[in-house]
Amino acid sequence: MFEDFFNVVKKRWGDGEEEYKPPMFKCPRCQGTSPLSKYEELHRVCPKCSYHGRLSSQERIAITVDKDSFKEFNGNLRGADPLDFPDYKEKQAELRGSTGLNEAVITGTASIKGSPVVIGIMDSRFMMGSMGSVVGEKITRAFEYATEHKLPVIMFTASGGARMQEGIVSLMQMAKTSGAVKLHSEAGGLYIAVMTDPTTGGVTASFASLGDIIIAEPKVLIGFAGRRVIEGTIKQRLPEDFQLAEFMYDKGFVDMIVERRKLRSVLSHLLKLHGFYPKEA
Amino acid sequence: MDEKKTAWERLQLIHTKGRPTIKDYIPQIFTDWYEMHGDRLFGDDRAIIGGLARLDGEPVTIIAEVKGRDINENKVCNFAMPHPEGYRKALRIARQAEKFHRPIICFIDTPGAFCGVAAEERGQGEAIAKNIAEFMTLRTPIISIVLGEGGSGGALALGVCDELAMLENAEYSVLSPRGFASILWKDASREQEASELMKITAEDMVRLGVAEAIIEEPLGGAHNDLDKISENIHEYLSQKIPEKCKKDIDVLLKERYTKFRKIGAFTE
Numbered sequence: 001m002f003e004d005f006f007n008v009v010k011k012r013w014g015d016g017e018e019e020y021k022p023p024m025f026k027c028p029r030c031q032g033t034s035p036l037s038k039y040e041e042l043h044r045v046c047p048k049c050s051y052h053g054r055l056s057s058q059e060r061i062a063i064t065v066d067k068d069s070f071k072e073f074n075g076n077l078r079g080a081d082p083l084d085f086p087d088y089k090e091k092q093a094e095l096r097g098s099t100g101l102n103e104a105v106i107t108g109t110a111s112i113k114g115s116p117v118v119i120g121i122m123d124s125r126f127m128m129g130s131m132g133s134v135v136g137e138k139i140t141r142a143f144e145y146a147t148e149h150k151l152p153v154i155m156f157t158a159s160g161g162a163r164m165q166e167g168i169v170s171l172m173q174m175a176k177t178s179g180a181v182k183l184h185s186e187a188g189g190l191y192i193a194v195m196t197d198p199t200t201g202g203v204t205a206s207f208a209s210l211g212d213i214i215i216a217e218p219k220v221l222i223g224f225a226g227r228r229v230i231e232g233t234i235k236q237r238l239p240e241d242f243q244l245a246e247f248m249y250d251k252g253f254v255d256m257i258v259e260r261r262k263l264r265s266v267l268s269h270l271l272k273l274h275g276f277y278p279k280e281a
Numbered sequence: 282m283d284e285k286k287t288a289w290e291r292l293q294l295i296h297t298k299g300r301p302t303i304k305d306y307i308p309q310i311f312t313d314w315y316e317m318h319g320d321r322l323f324g325d326d327r328a329i330i331g332g333l334a335r336l337d338g339e340p341v342t343i344i345a346e347v348k349g350r351d352i353n354e355n356k357v358c359n360f361a362m363p364h365p366e367g368y369r370k371a372l373r374i375a376r377q378a379e380k381f382h383r384p385i386i387c388f389i390d391t392p393g394a395f396c397g398v399a400a401e402e403r404g405q406g407e408a409i410a411k412n413i414a415e416f417m418t419l420r421t422p423i424i425s426i427v428l429g430e431g432g433s434g435g436a437l438a439l440g441v442c443d444e445l446a447m448l449e450n451a452e453y454s455v456l457s458p459r460g461f462a463s464i465l466w467k468d469a470s471r472e473q474e475a476s477e478l479m480k481i482t483a484e485d486m487v488r489l490g491v492a493e494a495i496i497e498e499p500l501g502g503a504h505n506d507l508d509k510i511s512e513n514i515h516e517y518l519s520q521k522i523p524e525k526c527k528k529d530i531d532v533l534l535k536e537r538y539t540k541f542r543k544i545g546a547f548t549e
Contacts, residue, residue, distance in 0.1 A: 075549070082489065082546035083480045133545035140542065162433075162455050164465050166342040167479045168491055171455045171545040174434060175441050178410060179417040179538050186418065202455075204406030205394075210414055222432075224406035225396035230459075233396050243401060253404050 007045045010096035027051050029219050029244075043260055045218075050219035051204060052260055054197050057106045057123040060156055063262055064125045065119065067108035072108040074141060079134045081165075088165040091127070099125045103134040104159070107142040109151070114278025118146040122158040124198070129201055132163030136173025139207060142189075143180035152190035152276055154267060157208040161201020174206035185218050189276045192267065195245065195254070212269060216245035217265070223248075231256070288476045291450040292458070297430040299504040301511075303345040303388045303428065304354075309511035310518070311336055311343065314496070317374055319366075323403065326367030327358045330397070331374035336386070338518055339509035343348055344439060346369045348429065361430075362395035365408035368438045372412050379421045384522050387425040387439040392457055394435035409438045416441035417541075418534060422525035425515065426496070427451040443525050443537050446494040446517055448510070449484035453491065454481040459489075481504035490544050494521075 025039035026032075030049035032125035039046065043063055044053035055063075061070050079092050096102060102127035110119050120142050122129040129135075139155070146153045181191060193211030195219035204224050216222060223243035231238055241247050248254045258266050286294070294300075307314050311334035319325040331344040346363065350353030371387075378385045394405050416423060425442040431453035447453065456464065458476035463469040488493035496513050499506035525533060 005546055076549060078548050080546035080548055083478065085478060133547045136544050137547055163460060164455065164545070167455050168453055168481065168486065169489060169544060169546060171433065171437055171453075172491060172541055174410075174437060175417070175541040178414040179441075181543055182414040182417050183471060183538070185414075198495055202434055205409040206413060207410070209404075209407040209410035224394070224409070225401065229396045230398065230401070234398065238398070242398070251402050251404065253407055 012183075030062065036162045036243060045260055047083075049219060050259070051219035052197060054124050054158065056125060057101070057121040061106075061110070061119075062119045063260070064156075064267070065112055065117075066114065070108050070110040070119070073145065074107065074138055075102060077103065077138055079132055079166075082133065082169045083167050085165040085167075091165075095126050099123070101126050103138070103177040104127045104129045104131070105135045105138050109145075111278070112154075112264060112271060113278040115268060116151055116279065117271065117276070118142050118149075118153045119155075120153070121156040122196075122203075124158045127163060128160035129158045129203075130160050130170070131164040131173050131177075131206075132166040132170050133173065135159075135163070136176050139177045140180040143177070143184045143189075146189055147180075147184045149185050150189070151188075152192065152271060152274065153184065154192045154194060155207065155211070156194045156196055157199045157203055158196045159199060159201065159203035160206075161203060174202050177207040178210060179206060181196070181207050185212070188207075190271075190276075192270060194263070194267075196220055198222070200224070200226065205245050214253065214255050215258050215266070216248065216256075217260060218257055218261075220245045222254070282404060288452065288479070288482050289473045291482060292452060292476055294450050294502045295452065297502065297504055299350075300429060301503050301507050302348045302350060303390065304347065304350070305507055306388070306428075306511055306514065307334065307343070309507065310515045311341070312338075314343075318370075318484070320369035320373055322369055325364045326364050326370060328361055328363040328366070328391070329367035329371050331371055333383070336515075336522060340381075340383050341522065342383045342385045342479070343388070344374055344385060346391040346436075346439065348390050359395060361391045362393060363391065363435060363438075364395050364397075364400050365403040365405050368394075368408040368412050371439060372415055372477050375416065375419055375423075379419045382421060384422040384424070385419070385442075386518065386527055387423065387442060388428050389425055389431045389436045389439050389453075390428040391432050391435045392430050393432035393460075394438070409434045412438040413441050417538060420530050420534065422522065422528070422533060423537075424518065424521050424525065426517075427453050427492075430457075432457055441541070443533055443540070444494065444521060445486070445492040445523075447486050447492045447499040448496050448503060448514075449483055451483055452481040454479055472489050477538070490540075 029051035097203040315333040
């Protein structure tokens with residue numbers, strides 16, 4: 001009986017402690033901890049080092065484009081299984097359920113402070129934003145639409161690279177998307193790539209690196225080869241800042257690093273500088 | 282043609298010592314070979330060679346990934362793993378081909394683009410992306426042939442073309458089976474299993490619409506008869522290059538775009 005009483009007290013104490021402890025965010029860059037509420041309030045920016053964390057595509061739309069202006073393209077496009085790869089179909093179905101997304105990118109038209117754009121946003125929650133057939137097809141169609149309608153394109157990239165489960169078919173999406181970017185460019189189209197966390201592998205080696213203007217968010221990972229792969233090759237630890245946005249900026253592969261809170265306004269200015277003004281009411 | 286060989290057996294075969302490399306093929310297939318060097322930006326990457334030659338008497342541009350035939354050659358060519366300056370050299374030489382109306386023949390033979398600090402610093406991703414995009418609209422015919430390994434973006438950087446041929450035992454893949462196993466299962470030792478699941482053989486490439494032709498190898502593999510395999514490659518090129526050169530360039534470019542545009546599996 002005493003034992004039970006003791007357990008109840010212990011449990012209450014234990015619960016109480018947890019209740020009073022606010023949920024914390026631990027930053028993958030500076031390792032510092034901050035209250036999660038503060039991190040969320042800043043739209044997922046580390047209050048200590050300004051690492052720009054990952055947003056869902058819906059969150060990105062909410063802070064980037066004019067309210068209710070987003071109209072999605074090809075929302076029903078879903079992945080197949082070109083290699084009959086074990087468990088791949090099940091994995092896709094499971095992720096569709098848990099994320100509410102059909103695939104790792106959403107595309108569509110929208111306006112930013114009145115300027116019309118074609119926009120694409122990759123979502124790292126769906127198989128690390130990897131590019132398989134659906135991602136390749138949606139991005140290609142988005143660029144083709146933009147070429148046809150003489151619209152600028154803004155792509156928010158976030159990807160672990162090619163979708164392994166689609167093998168060579170994934171690799172070919174790099175050619176497909178880059179080809180569509182090239183035709184858009186030859187037709188005089190403006191393409192702004194916004195690299196968010198993480199932009200790597202086959203996405204870095206295709207459409208992400210082909211922007212007329214390349215913007216990166218602070219402290220995000222940008223690179224071609226994975227850090228562990230390189231460490232394995234050179235047999236030594238890489239410096240902490242290797243492959244961060246600031247590193248790529250110093251090396252000349254990023255035009256500007258823009259904080260999330262200023263991004264909408266920077267994009268709006270860049271669009272207007274290229275002649276994309278709000279349509280007259 | 283021996284269709285019964287598994288992907289794994291073919292992988293062993295293309296890693297056989299003595300398998301011919303581009304350096305063996307050039308004197309067999311072409312005449313008047315002049316190698317050109319450097320990307321005019323940083324340096325000269327020996328993992329990719331490029332230059333001029335004649336095929337059946339007509340000038341062509343050759344761009345090729347180079348495997349070493351021994352350890353000394355491999356040190357020079359970095360085991361056929363290019364740095365960004367290699368891809369930029371390829372693009373420079375390809376643009377010259379366009380300017381002087383020469384068809385381009387790319388030979389792919391690489392485990393992949395080099396993964397290292399310097400390669401990242403000089404923009405490996407950007408260099409590959411640029412080649413892929415630019416090759417898509419180069420106004421001259423491009424034929425690519427995978428000689429052995431076609432590894433990842435490092436292969437695709439020379440793989441945007443009007444027609445892709447695979448040597449019978451060559452492979453083309455999104456990543457080496459070893460890398461694939463280590464990424465997907467965190468266990469590089471399952472590479473054999475990966476090689477079979479990944480669909481990387483010449484027949485797979487034709488079936489998936491990635492390649493248009495398979496060049497037959499001598500019995501037991503290319504290393505068994507250099508003259509014969511060179512003859513087969515030569516024969517393929519002698520047929521394809523004039524065929525592509527005759528086409529209206531705008532039609533050719535449209536077909537090149539469509540070749541890649543239609544690859545993908547999805548439901549709507």
